[in-house]
Structures are given as structure tokens and as C-alpha cells.
Amino acid sequence: MSFISYLINGISLGSVYAIIALGYTMVYGIAKMLNFAHGDVIMIGAYVVMASITRAGLPPFAAILVSIVFCTVLGVVIETVAYRPLLNAASSLAVLITAIGVSYLLQNIALLIFGANTISFASVVSVPALVLAGGALTITGETIVTIICCIVIMTALMVFIKKSKAGQAMLAVSEDKGAAQLMGINVNGTIALTFAIGSALAAVAGVLLCSAYPTLTPYTGAMPGIKAFVAAVFGGIGSIPGALIGGILLGVIEIFGKAYISSQMADAIVFGVLIVILLVKPAGILGKNIQEKV
Amino acid sequence: MAMLEIKDIEVYYGMIQAIKGISFEVKEGEVIALIGANGAGKTTILHTITGLLSPKRGSVLFEGQDITKIPAHKIVSLGMAHVPEGRRVFADLTVYENLKMGAYTRKDKAEIDETIAMVYKRFPRLEERKIQLAGTLSGGEQQMLAMGRALMSHPKIILMDEPSMGLSPILVNQIFDIIEEVSKSGTTVLLVEQNAKKALSIADRAYVLETGKIVLEGDAKALMDDDSIKKAYLGE
Numbered sequence: 148m149s150f151i152s153y154l155i156n157g158i159s160l161g162s163v164y165a166i167i168a169l170g171y172t173m174v175y176g177i178a179k180m181l182n183f184a185h186g187d188v189i190m191i192g193a194y195v196v197m198a199s200i201t202r203a204g205l206p207p208f209a210a211i212l213v214s215i216v217f218c219t220v221l222g223v224v225i226e227t228v229a230y231r232p233l234l235n236a237a238s239s240l241a242v243l244i245t246a247i248g249v250s251y252l253l254q255n256i257a258l259l260i261f262g263a264n265t266i267s268f269a270s271v272v273s274v275p276a277l278v279l280a281g282g283a284l285t286i287t288g289e290t291i292v293t294i295i296c297c298i299v300i301m302t303a304l305m306v307f308i309k310k311s312k313a314g315q316a317m318l319a320v321s322e323d324k325g326a327a328q329l330m331g332i333n334v335n336g337t338i339a340l341t342f343a344i345g346s347a348l349a350a351v352a353g354v355l356l357c358s359a360y361p362t363l364t365p366y367t368g369a370m371p372g373i374k375a376f377v378a379a380v381f382g383g384i385g386s387i388p389g390a391l392i393g394g395i396l397l398g399v400i401e402i403f404g405k406a407y408i409s410s411q412m413a414d415a416i417v418f419g420v421l422i423v424i425l426l427v428k429p430a431g432i433l434g435k436n437i438q439e440k441v
Numbered sequence: 442m443a444m445l446e447i448k449d450i451e452v453y454y455g456m457i458q459a460i461k462g463i464s465f466e467v468k469e470g471e472v473i474a475l476i477g478a479n480g481a482g483k484t485t486i487l488h489t490i491t492g493l494l495s496p497k498r499g500s501v502l503f504e505g506q507d508i509t510k511i512p513a514h515k516i517v518s519l520g521m522a523h524v525p526e527g528r529r530v531f532a533d534l535t536v537y538e539n540l541k542m543g544a545y546t547r548k549d550k551a552e553i554d555e556t557i558a559m560v561y562k563r564f565p566r567l568e569e570r571k572i573q574l575a576g577t578l579s580g581g582e583q584q585m586l587a588m589g590r591a592l593m594s595h596p597k598i599i600l601m602d603e604p605s606m607g608l609s610p611i612l613v614n615q616i617f618d619i620i621e622e623v624s625k626s627g628t629t630v631l632l633v634e635q636n637a638k639k640a641l642s643i644a645d646r647a648y649v650l651e652t653g654k655i656v657l658e659g660d661a662k663a664l665m666d667d668d669s670i671k672k673a674y675l676g677e
């Protein structure tokens with residue numbers, strides 16, 4: 148039974164990674180940049196939920212909505228203020244360095260407002276745990292909600308991209324910004340929308356993560372951010388189903404590594420597997436090898 | 442009044458001046474050819490007209506309106522479509538989705554479907570392959586798709602950048618026949634070509650470009666008989 152329980156926990160943790168990885172992968176696919184501040188948006192989202200509940204006295208559901216709106220706006224502001232002026236810059240290194248700068252900025256703002264102390268984050272999930280197999284297998288409410296959220300988000304996003312006009316515009320921009328403009332697509336607007344969606348998802352991920360692992364510091368977003376980035380690369384950066392597969396895989400490997408090998412070694416195992424996968428498939432599991440058609 | 446008026450534009454890439462003061466005009470209903478060797482600046486001019494580049498000096502007027510400062514994505518809804526050099530179809534989208542993309546700025550679904558039917562009629566090959574990914578089409582089919590996609594916006598004027606590039610002689614003839622049909626159906630055409638012979642044969646007037654300047658202009662038939670043109674561009 149413990150195997151199944153680990154597997155479910157792994158899928159649940161992986162679902163959070165997948166939701167975060169979506170933000171990396173969409174921004175990379177469309178703006179061709181790595182937004183390393185993405186992980187810190189998760190942390191900000193979690194603080195907003197916490198503050199809305201404990202300081203403003205909002206009910207959890209309203210607090211989550213506030214956090215989603217806040218992060219969406221934050222994502223768009225980061226994009227317009229910090230990244231857009233560099234979009235046509237000669238070096239993509241400039242964008243990368245700016246992203247790292249934004250990441251530290253967000254961490255330090257949180258430090259300034261909330262302090263460095265670890266805050267315990269009360270779970271906002273009120274779904275009861277599921278007890279199966281006569282008590283041998285317990286699935287927590289957080290786990291259930293996380294997995295359901297991941298499924299809903301993935302499905303909604305794929306339908307949005309396939310069926311909506313804005314989604315098709317995203318695909319066009321990701322392939323060829325110049326040609327997209329000739330179709331009448333506002334490229335800057337489309338990139339901003341991508342950041343908005345990615346950041347809204349980061350808020351959701353923040354809530355799920357802190358409900359499952361109920362502590363919060365200004366650095367809470369950093370490690371999950373890096374792991375989700377790894378998940379995105381795992382699956383093939385730029386690919387949405389890739390983010391799902393990469394995220395789940397990463398979560399399962401991490402939990403199995405902790406359970407069966409060593410909890411100190413779990414992260415090393417995760418990154419080791421990444422290296423092996425990239426040696427075999429350099430573009431990731433679902434990634435396309437970049438080919439220029441002449 | 443000319444439909445499209447280019448007034449003394451100068452365009453730079455960084456410090457390098459690619460266009461050194463060019464003026465020309467396209468009147469409604471005309472087919473205008475812009476010919477010149479590699480690197481003469483033809484693509485740069487088209488990009489400047491549709492806003493992908495902005496000129497350092499000079500202006501672009503469309504139907505009397507100064508569009509020099511209008512961003513590229515707002516140009517198409519004014520009635521100007523651009524078939525870019527190298528086709529640039531969306532490889533990961535299907536033929537049908539590419540055509541829909543061409544109608545991005547249009548709202549009326551019924552009208553869009555009508556235009557798609559019109560494009561399929563003009564390019565039956567596209568209809569046969571409507572669910573195929575554009576990236577897997579042959580070069581000629583991609584050119585047809587790029588032209589069909591541009592027609593989807595229902596343009597008053599269509600700018601085409603070397604539509605015959607890399608195509609077999611039969612396909613070149615086919616593409617030029619289609620350009621003539623498009624022109625006959627009332628769309629004004631600005632055609633950039635290296636295939637000067639073909640371009641001059643369907644154009645009303647032409648401009649000859651050399652390293653960022655217009656060196657010759659006039660009636661297409663007259664240019665075909667011009668000795669310097671014959672030597673430099675027609676291989677005679």
C-alpha cells in the first residue's frame with residue numbers, strides 16, 4: 148500500500164510542478180525567454196493569500212481570488228516594465244540577468260514586508276481526506292484538490308489555445324512574430340497575456356504548495372521554481388503537454404527517491420535523471436528538435 | 442490620388458543605410474513590379490510599408506492617410522496584406538488554421554467562411570490539404586497558402602515578396618496566373634520579384650532598384666525593351 152501512497156503523493160507534488168512549469172513553458176514558447184522570477188511569483192501569491200486571510204479577514208476562497216488577481220497584475224507589470232524594453236535587445240543574456248534581478252527584488256520585497264521568519268500557512272483546503280482499503284491508504288484533501296486542479300487547468304488551457312482566437316494568436320506569435328503582426332496580431336499584447344496566465348497559475352500553485360507543505364518564507368518559491376523549470380525542460384520546453392508529463396515525472400521521482408533511497412539525496416536524484424534524459428533526448432521528452440526549414 | 446504613396450523614405454539597419462531616399466506610388470487597380478538584384482532593398486521597402494520596419498526619414502501614405510507611425514498589426518485592417526519573403530506560413534498549424542489566421546482582424550464568421558471558400562476555389566490544392574500541417578506542404582503549396590492567407594483579410598492592396606522564389610517553371614507560371622486573377626478581381630498588387638521577365642509581363646508599371654535607390658522606372662512594356670534592363674535582368 149505504501150507504494151501506491153507514494154505514487155499518489157508524487158503525482159500530487161508533480162501536479163504542482165506541472166502548474167508552475169506551464170508558466171515557464173508558455174513564456175518560453177511565446178516570448179523565447181526564461182522568466183526566472185516565475186518561482187517568486189508563487190511565493191508572493193502565497194503571502195497574499197495568507198495576508199488576506201489573517202490580516203484582512205477574508206474567507207479562503209475570496210483570498211485565493213485576490214491572490215490570483217494580484218499575481219496576474221504583477222506578472223503583466225513585470226513583463227511591461229522589466230522585460231518588454233529588452234525584447235529586441237541584442238543579447239538574450241540581458242533578459243536573463245534582468246529576470247534574476249526581478250527574482251531577488253520580489254524576495255527582498257517579501258522580506259521587507261513579512262520578515263524572514265517562517266510563517267506557518269494554514270491549509271485553505273477543506274475537502275476531507277479519502278480513506279481507502281480499510282484505512283491502509285489515506286489520500287489527503289490537499290492531494291485530491293491538487294490533482295483535480297491540475298487536470299482542470301491543463302484541459303482548460305489546451306482548449307483555450309486550440310479553440311480561442313487569443314490562443315491561436317499565441318501559437319502564431321510563438322512561431323513567427325513578424326508574420327503574426329502581418330496577420331494583425333498584437334504581439335506585445337499576446338506576450339502580456341501569456342505572462343498574465345502564467346502568473347495567475349503561479350498564484351494557484353502557491354496556494355496548493357503551501358497547503359500541502361504549510362510553511363512560508365520569502366524563499367519558498369525558489370526551489371519549486373527551479374524544479375518546475377527542470378520539469379519544463381524534462382517535458383520539452385515550449386510544450387504544454389510536456390510541462391504536464393515533466394512535472395508529474397519529477398514529482399514521482401522526487402517522492403520515490405525520498406522514500407526508497409534517501410531523503411537527502413532526492414534532489415540530486417531528480418537532477419541526475421534530468422541529465423540522463425537530456426543526454427538521450429536533448430530537446431526533452433516532447434520537445435521538437437529545432438529545425439529551420441529553408 | 443494614388444492608393445499607396447511612398448515619399449522619400451530612408452531606412453537603416455543600425456548604422457547601415459539600406460534605402461537611400463525612395464519615392465514611388467501605386468494607383469488603384471494597378472500591378473506594380475519592383476525589381477532589382479539581391480540586396481537591392483526590395484524586402485526592406487515592403488517591410489517599411491507594412492510597419493515591420495520604420496523609416497528614419499520620409500513617409501508612407503495609404504489612401505491619403507499617413508501610416509508611417511502605425512504599428513504593423515494595425516495595418517492589415519486598413520486593407521493591406523503582405524505575403525512575406527520565404528512564405529512564413531505557420532508550420533505547426535494546419536492549412537485551415539493558417540487561413541483563419543489570415544482573417545484574424547475580421548469578425549463576421551459567415552463572411553470568413555465565404556472567403557475561405559473563395560480561396561479554396563482559387564487554390565483547390567489547399568482544400569485537399571486543409572487538415573495537413575503547413576510545415577509539411579511542398580514549397581509551391583506553401584506559397585499558395587501564403588497567398589491564400591493574405592487574401593483572407595480581403596485586402597484592397599496585396600504586397601508580394603518574391604512569390605516565385607524556388608519554384609519550378611510550371612509552378613511559377615501558375616503563381617503568376619493567380620496574381621493576374623487576383624488583380625482582375627479588383628485587388629491592387631505591388632509585386633517584388635527577381636524574375637524580372639515574368640514580373641514585367643504582368644505589370645502595368647515597374648521600378649528598378651539598385652542598392653537602395655530607384656534607377657529606372659516606367660511602363661512595364663517599355664522597360665522590357667530597354668537595353669540596360671535586357672542586359673542586367675532579362676539575360677539577353
Ligand SMILES: Nc1ncnc2c1ncn2[C@@H]1O[C@H](COP(=O)(O)OP(=O)(O)OP(=O)(O)O)[C@@H](O)[C@H]1O
Nearest residue numbers: 454457459477478479480481482483484485486635
Ligand atoms: N536585418 C538586417 N540587418 C542588417 N542589414 C540588413 C538586414 N536586412 C537586410 N539588410 C541589408 O539591407 C540591404 C537590403 O536588403 P533586402 O533584404 O531589402 O534586399 P532584397 O532586395 O530584398 O534582396 P533579395 O532579393 O535577396 O531578397 C542588404 O544590403 C542587406 O544586407
Ligand SMILES: [Mg+2]
Nearest residue numbers: 483484485526
Ligand atoms: Mg528580399
